[in-house]
Structures are given as C-alpha cells and as structure tokens.
Amino acid sequence: MASPPLVQMRNVHRRFHLGETIVEAVAGVSLDIHTGGFLAVWGPSGSGKSTLMNLIGLIDAPSEGEVWFEGVDTHRMADNALTDFRSHRVGFVFQNFNLIPVLSARENVMLPLQIAGLSPQKASTQATEMLVEVGLERFLTSRPDQLSGGQRQRVAIARALAIQPKLVVADEPTANLDSENSHMVVNMMRQMNRLHGVTFVFTTHDPRLLDNVDRKVLLHDGRVEQDEILSCNS
Ligand SMILES: Nc1ncnc2c1ncn2[C@@H]1O[C@H](COP(=O)(O)OP(=O)(O)O)[C@@H](O)[C@H]1O
C-alpha cells in the first residue's frame, strides 16, 4: 500500500479574533505534501504564509478543518503528545535565525540533540558533521555575531536537520539576506533535501527564489490561488 502524504490539510481555516472583527488568515486550504518534496509557499505580505507554516509545522492548530501528519490526525492528540510528536519530526528555520548568541555554531546545533538525550560527545560529533555538510567546517567555534547572515542561516539549517526530521519548515528564511545569500540559502536547503530526502517547505515573497523548487503554492488572502507542480517529487 502506498504511504500517505507526509502532511494532509483538509479544508483548513485559521481565524484570529481582534475585538469585534475576525481575521481569517487561512481560509479553506486543502493541501497534500509528499515526502521528499521541496515546496515553496509564496505570496504577498499578509497573504497567510506564516499562519499556514505554523499549521503545517504543528505549532498552531486550525480553527476548522484537519491537519494529518504521517496519516495521524493531529487534532486528536493531547498537547504534550503533540509536542513530543512534533519535536521528533519537524525542524524549523526562522527569518531571524534564532541562534543563541552566547553559544558557538557547534553548540547551537548540539542543543536540540542534547535536549533529545544525546551525550555531549555524540551531540558534538553529529553537530560537527552537520556543520561540515553546510560548508561551515571553519566556523565550528564561531559565535553568531562573528558570522555573516548567510552563514548564520546555514547554522540554523544544520540545527533544524540535526534531529533528522521528516520535515523542515522555513518561514521567510531569506527575508534578512541579500540576493546572493538568499540564493545560497535556498540552494543549500535544496542540497540538503536531495542528500537526506528531507521534505522542505519554505515561504518567500520573492518569486526570484522559485527557480529550483518542485512545487509553488501561491497564497492570496489565505487561499491557494495557484498550485504549480513542477516535479513528480512533490
Ligand atoms: N496572531 C494573530 N492575531 C491576529 N491577526 C493575525 C495573527 N497572525 C496573523 N494575523 C493576520 O492574518 C493575516 C495573515 O498573516 P500572516 O500569516 O502573518 O501573513 P504573511 O506571513 O503572508 O505575511 C494578516 O492579516 C495578519 O495581520
């Protein structure tokens, strides 16, 4: 039997109450995301990209509709079970890198591994391997403020991959980078997607970063306006 899609969204809505008014940030999205894909969600500011990413990454829950992950209806899971489920399956990359300033690149990547219960020695070995993969072997002991934006984001990618997730969710990972570093970061994510078979979903408002993706989902006012599948791998 074929395995289910990694993520299945069924008529998902997410509404926020602002006083008397209700903002519908995600307004009825149905989307299947398959294992191994490299998918971009793009659209203008305010189109619902971040809200959708939080739902895909299981850090937020729909107001209506369902999000299934590996064939499991996440709505039926208790909060702590869901947190545990997510922490073994989903890695996150953020616009502001979210690295811990007083820790070295290697210590930042070690952190999720130590939280997962690895010994410091094992965590250090694995973190070093990940940083070598993203081309930062010369910066293992550098702190974030000693690295460029592009290098910081590569540390964040290594950290997201350290736990060997099924899915990496990256919300506007290039928003604080210049165009050269933006392309470098997208290419690095693509390389990691191919090397490890990890599914990536990233958002951007910049269509110039969509050259190399398997699938482009265009959001507008919380709805999927266009869904272009460019490779069967999506
Ligand atoms: N926590 C929130 N409370 C109220 N409104 C929100 C919240 N998060 C997002 N929104 C609103 O939902 C819409 C979509 O926001 P967002 O998902 O951040 O879009 P994007 O990431 O594409 O810029 C916007 O109108 C935004 O103001």
Ligand SMILES: [Mg+2]
């Ligand atoms: Mg956003």
